[in-house]
Amino acid sequence: MKPDPPLIKDRTFMNLSQKNMYFDEVFNYIVHFMKMDPQANYRLMVGTDSQVHKFHTLFVTGIVIKREGKGAWACILPIKFKRKYLNLHEKISMETTLTEQVASLFDEKRKTQLIDIILPHLYRGSSFSMEGHIDIGLERRSLTRFLANEMMARIESVGLEPVVKPESFVASGYANRYTKRSKKLI
Structure with a gap:
């Protein structure tokens, strides 16, 4: 059986100053950003958040390269699914x-x-590290805490350090901001 194609195939990234960036362009921006100060500490972070709208669900994945104490460069990848993801496990899994x-x-x-x-x-x-930011919390009152072990193991399996709330700002802050703007992104 042939595996499904990646959901992100042939999709383009964007940020406040640029639209329609393919991943090669995104990567070149990250390289340029790091070469401006190669003696710094860098965190490359990827995280996704979603928002269920009336007739669809908008998922936004953010990529942030942060130069500790000296700025960052970021972009997003919005993907709209023409259905409502109402099951919490399914939504967090996606x-x-x-x-x-x-x-x-x-x-x-x-x-x-x-x-x-x-x-x-x-x-x-x-230094250089890579993190996967997950929009889940570990607190007792968090509805997503029961998903934490599964999602953290998945992030670790692709070679990223898993980060959860409140530190997972790429998913719970940066990407989250854009999930509300469905009409402007897609």
């Missing part, structure tokens, strides 16, 4: 799937290219 698929675009060759930027400066304290 958010995690989209995060996994976008993170997989950073293949070994690309990861090596990013690490090579900071590598000569490791002894001066530079």
Whole structure:
């Protein structure tokens, strides 16, 4: 049986200053951003949030490269499904799937290219990490806490460090902001 094609195939990313960026362009922006200060500490973060609207569900995946204490560059990938995701497990699972698929675009060759930027400066304290931000909480009152182990294991399996609320700001803050703007994105 042939596997389903990725949900993100041939989709374009955007941010406040650019629309219709293919992943190669996104990656080039990240490389340029890191080369501006190769001695810094970098966190590459990917996370997805969603919002159920009247006739569809909008999923938005964010990519953020953060230079600790010195700014960030970010973009989003909006994807609209023409149905309402009302089951919490299904919705969080799809958010995690989209995060996994976008993170997989950073293949070994690309990861090596990013690490090579900071590598000569490791002894001066530079660093690079990759995180998968999940829109779930671990608190007792959180409706999503029972999904935490499953989703965190999935994020770890694709080579990312899982991050949950309240620290998962790429999913619960950045991407979340754009899920409300359905008409402007799609």
